[in-house]
Amino acid sequence: MMSAIAQQDQAWLDAEREYKLALQDGKLVCQNPKGKTLASVPKWLKQSEAAESLLALADWLAEHQSECRHSVERWMLRSLAIPREVLFEIWIDPDWQSCLQNMVVVPADTRGKFNLEKSGLLRDVDRKRGLGVIDLDGETQWIKTASFGVPHPILIGDLDELRELAGDLGIKQTIDQLYRSVHQADESQSTSNHLADYSGGHFEQLNFATALCRRLGYPVRGGYATCRVWENNQMIEARYFVGDDYPESATWTGHLIFVDENQVPLKLGEVGPVTYSEGVRMASAIYAKRKIDSSEQDQ
Secondary structure: OHHHHHHOOOOOEEOHHHOEEEEEOOEEEEEOOOOOEOOOOOHHHHOOHHHHHHHHHHHHHHHHHHHHHHHHHHHHHOOOEEEHHHHHHHOOOHHHHHHHOOOEEEEEOOOOOEOHHHOEEEEEEEOOOEEEEEOOOOOEEEEOOOEEEOOOHHHOOOHHHHHHHHHHHOOOOOOOOOOOOOOOOOHHHOOOOOEOOOOOOEEOOHHHHHHHHHHHOOOEEOOEEEEEEEEOOEEEEEEEEOOOOOOOOOEEOOOEEEEOOOOOEOOHHHOOHHHHHHHHHHHHHHHOOOOOOHHHHOO
16 A cells, blocks of 8 residues: 555655655655755755655665565466465555566466466456456457466467567566576586586676676575576576685686585486576576676687
């Protein structure tokens, strides 16, 4: 409810000395007694009780928006079947709705299995009709199953067609799904326990590499950037070596590996498609920010 209030047109709160305060795109703004919106908020007004309350609300809203995004992305990465009733309850919240609207969704059966042949772009939710989606023919269809799923793009057979449809309709997504980079394992590498394609990436300092990993959302443990994915009832961790020397020393990236919950390395052929794609996505994103040496530039 607080989120919905924040999304309304500018709601001014009375403050000291006949000034007014409000939140605009998550930032504090003010009006003077004459009704003029100022370029900045005076220091004394920022320290007022009314300002502190609004700033606390802004922090809460930002955290709530982040939680919504992370939840929807987790549904996608874990191929979770979500009860339709859950969507009915959260759809009224603008933050949840902005994350879910335009996502590719599919019906799920009572066992949680996705029907990937019935995918569509989510546009509306109605308690009587179900989930309104735009299918590949540009027609509105209604998903009426008790559960639905938000599939990872590597699982979507009609991904290119859905991308084209979204482009034609001018549809954008809050969560990176349709245009998320996807990677499939090469059959010739299925018996290997590592991927060396992103080895040898040079960073002038290990600090630079680890800071990059944090910005991209990948925790670093024991010299490895990590990404955990739950797939086929198993938690697998992708690990990409970025270095374990002194923080100020130069470093070179190493292999990408996958380990199970018992820390046992897996062969690439044993890794599920979502886990493999997300692991390679992590390694390629980090490798892309390496220092390009003169020898590479000449190639």
